[in-house]
Structures are given as C-alpha cells and as structure tokens.
Amino acid sequence: MADLRTAGARDAGSSRIRAVLGPTNTGKTHLAIERLCAHSSGAIGFPLRLLAREVYDRVCAIKGPNQVALITGEERIEPKDARWLLCTAEAMPVVQDRLAFVAIDEAQLSADRERGHVFTDRLLHARGREETMILGSSTLEPMVKALIPRVEVETRPRFSTLRHAGARKLSRIPPRSAIVAFSAEQVYATAEMLRRFRGGAAVVMGALSPQTRNAQVELYQSGEVDYLVATDAIGMGLNLDVEHVAFAGLSKFDGLRQRRLTTAEMAQIAGRAGRHQKDGTFGTLAGGNHASEFSDEEVYAIEEHRFPPLTKLFWREPEPRFDSLGTLIVDLEAPPRTPELAAAPEAIDLAVLKLLADDAQVAASVRTPGMVRRFWEVCRLPDFRSQGPEMHARFVSRLWQDLRDGELGADYMAQQIAQLDVTGGDIDTLQGRIAAIRTWAYIAQRPDWVLARDEMAARARAVEARLSDALHGKLTERFINRRTAVLMRKLGTDAGLLSVRLEDEEVLVEGEHIGSLRGFTFQVDPNARLSDRKLLLAAAERHLPGLLERRAADLVAAVHQGAAGLKLEAGGVTLDGERIARLAPGRSPLTPQLQLERTLDMVPAPARKELLAVLEQWLAASLAPLEPLRRIAEASRSSEAGPELRALLIALVDTGGMVDRAGSGLEHLDKDQRVRLSRLAVKVGTLDIFVPAMLRPDAIRLWRALVPDKQAPASESHSATDTMPPALPMPRGGAPRGYRPVGKQLVRLDLAEKLLREAHQVRSLTGRRPFVLDAAKAISMGLTLATFERLLRLAGFQPIGARVLGPEMHGPVAPTRWRWRPTRPSREAPSAPAPSRNSAFAALSDLVR
Secondary structure, eight states: OOOHHHHHHHHHHHSEEEEEEOSSSSSHHHHHHHHHHHSSSEEEEESOHHHHHHHHHHHHHHHOGGGEEEEOSSOEEOOTTOOEEEEETTTOOOOTTTSSEEEESSGGGGGOTTTHHHHHHHHHHOOOSSEEEEEEOGGGHHHHHHHSTTOEEEEOOOSSOEEEEEEEOGGGOOSSEEEEOSSHHHHHHHHHHHHHHHSOOEEEOTTSOHHHHHHHHHHHHTTSOSEEEEOGGGGTTOOOOBSEEEESOSEEEOSSOEEEOOHHHHHHHHTTBSOTTSOEEEEEETTSOGGGSOOHHHHHHHHHTOOOOOOOEEEOOSSOOOSOHHHHHHHHTOOOSSTTEEEOOOOHHHHHHHHHHTOHHHHHTOOSHHHHHHHHHHHTOOOTTOOOHHHHHHHHHHHHHHHTTSOBOHHHHHHHHHHTOOOOSOHHHHHHHHHHHHHHHHHHHOTTTBTTHHHHHHHHHHHHHHHHHHHHHHHHIIIIISOOOHHHHHHTTOGGGOOEEEETTEEEETTEEEEEEETTEEEEOTTSOGGGHHHHHHHHHTTHHHHHHHHHHHHHHHHHHTOOOEEEETTEEEETTEEEEEEEOOSSTTSOEEEEOGGGTTSOHHHHHHHHHHHHHHHHHHTGGGHHHHHHHHHHTOGGGOHHHHHHHHHHHHTTSEEESTTSOGGGOOHHHHHHHHHTTOEEOSSEEEOGGGGSHHHHHHHHHHSOOTTOOHHHHHHHHTOOOSEEEOOTTSOOTTEEEETTEEEEHHHHHHHHHHHHHHHHHHTTSOEEOOOHHHHHTTOOHHHHHHHHHHTTEEEEOOOOOOTTOOSSOOOOEEEEOOOOOOSSSOOOOOOOTTHHHHHHHHHHO
8 A cells, every 4th residue: 555645745746736624504515516616527426325416406406417527326317518526435436637627525524434445445535636526524623634635625614503492392493494203214204293283295215216315305495394304314515404403312333233323423403403594502302211311411512513534534446456256355454554543344345345245156256367357346245225235246147147247238128127127015115215316326336337328227217216206105195195094183193192002912112002022022913003003013112012012121130030922833933823033054953043023133232142042941851851852962973982882873863763773783883883873762672763752742752842843743743742642543744753664553653562562571481383473462562463464474474374174164263473573684785674665864974883
C-alpha cells in the first residue's frame, strides 16, 4: 500500500481540496451542487441511491438532461455528452484529473462497518482536476487533517436552531412531523395509528424504489397528509419540510446486535427538523420505557452539535492483486499501515468470496488472473434481498456458473425479469419483488455480463417502475384512504395507552382477543379480517419479546419441577403441540444437537440461552432409556474390541439395538469378543442379535423420535407408544421395530427367542432322537400353530411326518415330532448368507477388518 500521506500531499498540491464540515441543515449539499455546476465537468458521490436521484433531477433542471448522468448500481443514465455525474459512492468513478470537480457527500460514513471502506477510498483517492470537496460531519475533521495534508477545512454553522421538545403521545404530535421508526413493523403500526386520528401518513423506507419514495414524499410535501413515517433513511440528506422529528425508539439492529443509537446518529436524524432559517424540534413518542427517552447528555450534544471526534476510519485494499483467490483474499484482509485507518469488518462481498473459495467446484473454475477479477466482480453483487452471506452466496454461485464462460443471453434475462413483472400482492410481497428486480437491474447494467445490455436494463427499469406504482398504490390505500381497523377504534385517540397482555394462551390488546400463543408461536385470531392481520401482528410484536421471556422463564421452572409438558417427537422437542427445538445431527444418532426454532428468535438472548441449556439437560434425562445403546456406541469406538466386534456393535447402534444373526459376522468373533458382547447386555439369539432393553416401548419410542422411519407402518405407532404385544398381524409396508415377520404374523424378538430356547432344551433331553414340542405356550402368546411351526423351521427344526394309521388301527392323531438339522456351510467354500435387510453388516465387518 502506498504511503497515504505522501499521496494526499501530492493531490493537495495539484488541486484545491476543501473539507466542508458541520451538522445537518448547513447547506453543504447545496454548496456542492453550486460548485459542481460552476465547473466544466464534475461528479458527486452520495450515500443513497435516493439522494443521488434527487440531486440528479435538480442538476438536470439547470444543465439539461443531455449533459447530466446518473450512475448507480441498478440504474445508469449516461448521455453521450454527459459532463456532470451524480453517483452513489460505490458506483462513483475514481479517475484522477479527468473531471474538474469531485465531491464526496456524508464522508463520515467512512466509519460505517459495512460500507466505510468505500467512503474511505473515495476520501483518499477521488480528486478533481481543479477542486475536490469533502462534505460531512464535524467529527471527521481530525481524520481529514491527518490523512490529507494542506486540506482547507471549513466549518459551517447550522442555519436554524434545533431544540428538544420532550416526549409526546402520538395523538399530540404536531402537523408537519416525521416519526422515525427502526423496523418495517414499527413503521406499519405507527402509520396505521396515524390513519385513525390524523387522516393518514406517507411512508418512506430505504427499501423503496426512488419512484415510490418520491411519490410518497410528494403526498407529504403537497400537504395531502401532515405526517411522514420513515426509517432512519431520511437522515441521509433527504430534504423535507419537517418541523418536528419524533423517535419511535432509540435503538436499532445494526446487522450484529440491537444497540442504542450514538449521539451522532441521533443528531443526523433529528437534524431533518427545521430547514433553512426555520427552527425545528425533536423528541420521542411517549408510552415507551425509560430507555426510549433522551438523556440530558444526549440532548445537550444534539442541541449544541458536540460529538466525539472519529478516531479511526475503516479501510480495505482498493486495488488487490488478482493472481489467485488466496492472494485476493489476503490483500482484502490486509491491515492498513496508517494509524488513522483500521481494517474494515468483513463486508458481505468478502464473506461471499470466502464462502465460494472454499467450494472446490467453484474454485476450480477460477484459475487465471482475468477469471479471478471477473469472479470478484460477481461476488460484489449487492445483497438487495437482505438474505445474508450464505443464501446470497448460493445465488452468486449460480450466477457465476453462467458468467464464467460468457455472458447471459437475452432470452434468459428476459425470462428472469418477466417472472417479477407481477403487480399483485401485499406491501411486503411487492417490496420483495422490487428488491429482486434491483438485483437483475444491477446485473443488466454490467457491460460484460449481459447481451443486449441496453434493452435488458430498460426492461428492468420498466418492471421496477410498474412495481413501484403498485407499491405506492398499496401504501396510499392502506395508510391514507382506508378506514381504521376495529382494533384502532377500541384504542380511541390515544395510541400511547396501547397495552398487550397474556391470559393463559390468549393475547389481548386493550382487552380484545387478537390471537393466541401456542408454545412460542403467536397465531393471529383466524376470525380477524385479512386486512387487519398485519396490524394485529404489529400491535402485538412490540410486547411479544416480554411475553416470550416470561413464557421461557415459566418453562425453565416447569422443567426443574418435572412438569414441563415437553415431548420428544420425530425430529424435535414440542410444547403444546408446537415444535420449539429441532434435533440436529451429532456424532451419532444417540447424541443429537438441539437447535431452537426460529419462533424463539424474539426471546431475549439471556433467556434464550438459559432455556437452551435447560432443554439440553431435559433431553439428556429423557434419553436415559437408551443408555444400553450408548454404552454399545462407546465400546464400538474402542480399538481393543477388534474390527469384527466393532463392525457388529456399529450395526447394532445404527439399527437401534437389533440385527439379524444371519450376515451379522458373529461367526468371526473369538471367545474374548463374545465375552465383551455379553457384558454389554447384548442377547445373541437363534435368529436375532438384540439388546433386550431396546425392546421396551419407551426405548423404541425414543429411537423412533431420534431416527424417524418414514416407511414405518401405522401399527408401529401403537406398539411403540403403549405396549409391545407378543404377536401382531402382518401389516403392509414391513415389520415395526422389535418384531420379526414369521408367516402371516409378527413375533416379538425376545419372545421368539424364548420359544426357541425352550425347544432347544427339549431337544437336549432327548439326545439325537426325534422329540415332541408343546405349542401351548406359543398359542397363549397369540401365535397360530402355522406361525409356531414356521418359526421352528427358521431356527433349523425339521418336522417328521406322523405315522399313518392302518385300517384296523384306532386312536388320536400322533403329535408332530421334530429333529434339529441346522444348515452347515462348507469349510472349503463358505456360502454367502442369504440376502436380508442386514446383509450390509457383513460387508461392513469386512471393510472394518
């Protein structure tokens, strides 16, 4: 990395570099626009696509649309003779001396965790031939002076005064106010309540397209509505006639955790109140907790514009080497050599790159420096859908498969765009489609990615425009023109009195039943109108974390008292019929890992962690009936057991403690191994090898919960949960666990072995002579005579036909006599065992040996 101080000094000597710093409403952006238009050419980099579009419209009105370009990731309007460029920071061209004027807006975002390295790079390297202007907060001043020697720092005062107005109920918020929330659900709930007693509100969120955002802002600016409900996206320079800013909360999720806003972030948003010479006020919504109010120190800092200076800016190598994927990753993770800079946290593009670099198939397709460069460009595709690194990496991987050998065809692009050209659906559905079309619009803008680039880009913009119109219509219909839902009528004009409580399983808002809480899943009352469902969810969601935290504490106490009502069912742990945790694979089926369901994400982290620990203890206690099988699993990992015994033990663990003797490899065990097998409480039967403890109903039920058998017949459900009768009729689909099919019946393994043991005892008393077996016990167990005889034949017993009576002879029929003639394999060429459901275990034994 070049010495940034030397580079900055060289740049400062070749052009004028001005840092115009100060709070909001100081005219910084207006000054930059004036200076841009005063030069023969120039560019301004903005933090938001919305802001770039707003300034683009203003400059077009001055210079004419044929000479002004708009360059963002999703949209590029580049006339042939364009000399003035309005860009997002990421899309801003960084070419020294090509443009007479260059400006960077909101440069303090160099300290942002996700995008800071982009703004730092523009701060250090984007230079105009004649003039460079850096716009930002005063907190940036020490960093600018340290990194750019001879920079001219100009601090501008705020045009108007900003004063704290305290907390106010929503019903008493004055007209021409903006209410700022930090989640889509908060925005929806606040707009719904304003619709009831103030006639409606415009809605502005960062996920909206510029067309939708402009249409919503126009509703507010024209006076059709007096209120604007927005996320913190309005803090980035959007010029609105706002007199008061009310915070619906003072914390937000920053991608890593829920945290309180910094004073600088509070001031950035509160500064939207009061434009030019008109004073403004800021405050909070009453009715929240103490953490939702400004402290005296925060009020002083915001009113006096005094904030801690920035001490580090995030940096990432802007020109990495593309020799290989490893070299690229090393360069992108390299630390800066300047003390004022800090290594940027891992952004999503780098996270995607590292995930795909670990994929052998993908990495094999990226060999040459040119391919590495192209692959990195694909990895930098923004995650417009907010899916997270893993899901976004899958999409990038599929895109790379199409782009590594060429360009995307026009037919393919047209098909992808046409699939999103559907204007039906609710607000969230339309927002999702807009996010998706932004992805394809970004792809279509790349000159070397798409055939018929201009046509595909135009199609994507047209679809986004239609979706934006539909979304604007939905927002207007819902938050302005429709009557308030029944729930809001019950609340009257004071939404600050909104209360949510839980009675047994019912969730009540102001005494009105809106749904139920089954386990940890909130279910909206099915009798509620479809149009009210999202409102009901938003009304309850604010209080759900507290309700769920209490529910988690009650469950923890119940588990300790042994009265939790938890059940271990196929694939997870359930409470009140709702699954609250799922079983993830562990080292073996006997050691599963517990993962809480997504429905518990709203439970505060400490309570969720305690609940998971208690559930793991409960699971360990619940699996106690499987302890004999667990001992077998431990023995299978012992090298002293020998490969033959280990193969048999592994087979027993994999099948839940029961295998056919035929093909099990038992004949390969020596005397010591058979002793070890006996000590593990394994029963070596005539036909089966099994663990008697695993034939109990509770053990079989637990095994089926750990290892669900999709092909198990319906009869297994009864036998595994209630009793284990000695015999059952043969069902369709195969035998349930613990039973052996014999003829037209199923016989429990241990009882079949008992009958065969008694038969061998009778045989031992008669020597080699034929003998008679009593079938009374088998019949008392529920076996038919045919089943009993077939069981004996399976064990090697052969019947001898009864003596035929002569014509002069009388008396009862002679009983069937039996002899034992087991099949003996040849010593010279041992025959392979007959195919069975456990024939693979013999192969496993050979493999282990």
